Amino acid sequence: MKSTFKRxxxxxxxxxxxxxxxxxxxxxxxxxxxxxxxxxxxxxxxxIGNGKGIIVRCLxxxxxxxxxxxxxxxxxxxxxxxxxxxSAAPSASSAAPPAPSTSPSAEEPELDAGPPxxxxxxxxxxxxxxxxxxxxxxxxxxGAPKDxxxxxxxxxxxxxxxSGEVQVRFLVRQRGRAEGVSVAKRTNLSAEAARCVSExxxxxYVGVPDAPIVGATVVIKFAKAAK
Numbered sequence: 655m656k657s658t659f660k661r662x663x664x665x666x667x668x669x670x671x672x673x674x675x676x677x678x679x680x681x682x683x684x685x686x687x688x689x690x691x692x693x694x695x696x697x698x699x700x701x702i703g704n705g706k707g708i709i710v711r712c713l714x715x716x717x718x719x720x721x722x723x724x725x726x727x728x729x730x731x732x733x734x735x736x737x738x739x740x741s742a743a744p745s746a747s748s749a750a751p752p753a754p755s756t757s758p759s760a761e762e763p764e765l766d767a768g769p770p771x772x773x774x775x776x777x778x779x780x781x782x783x784x785x786x787x788x789x790x791x792x793x794x795x796x797g798a799p800k801d802x803x804x805x806x807x808x809x810x811x812x813x814x815x816x817s818g819e820v821q822v823r824f825l826v827r828q829r830g831r832a833e834g835v836s837v838a839k840r841t842n843l844s845a846e847a848a849r850c851v852s853e854x855x856x857x858x859y860v861g862v863p864d865a866p867i868v869g870a871t872v873v874i875k876f877a878k879a880a881k
Contacts, residue, residue, distance in 0.1 A: 822874065
């Protein structure tokens, strides 16, 4: 008699345990599902893949609503034909300027001024100082091409007196080179000679300024050499 009453109680206990285990299992599965598929901040309306695990693009809101309603399929991703890509490649490369070289020799080729002719006048050339609007700058490589400075004067009228000078204005950025040169002042020489001198200064290394961009002026003086 006692065994008859114990059997239903045992079955009821087993059923309760199985039910509790099933609820717990379903709860863990739901949590795992949420952890596996969280909110996507990059594509809030869904993504389109290529079937190989690669994301092609994000869906728009209109596409997501259309897919949910089952009215229209998502718009396919348009791909440019190979010929269009091939024709576009040269234009893209030509539009982008080449990266400037940091090597001084790459941007300031030392052109040979050539030997002075018999009519060329021997000049003493003094380069400097360089006056910066803020901070300090040295002469850098501005003093190297004195033969070219002299040639600029001799090829464009020479000195109109025993001495003369050119003040060249320029900017210096973090790359340390003279940029945007212009003639600020000239004395006893032609405008063509002063412009030629400023072109020799252009792109030459001066030094890294204390600020991201600094204006500066260099004075280049000429004097007739004593015979």
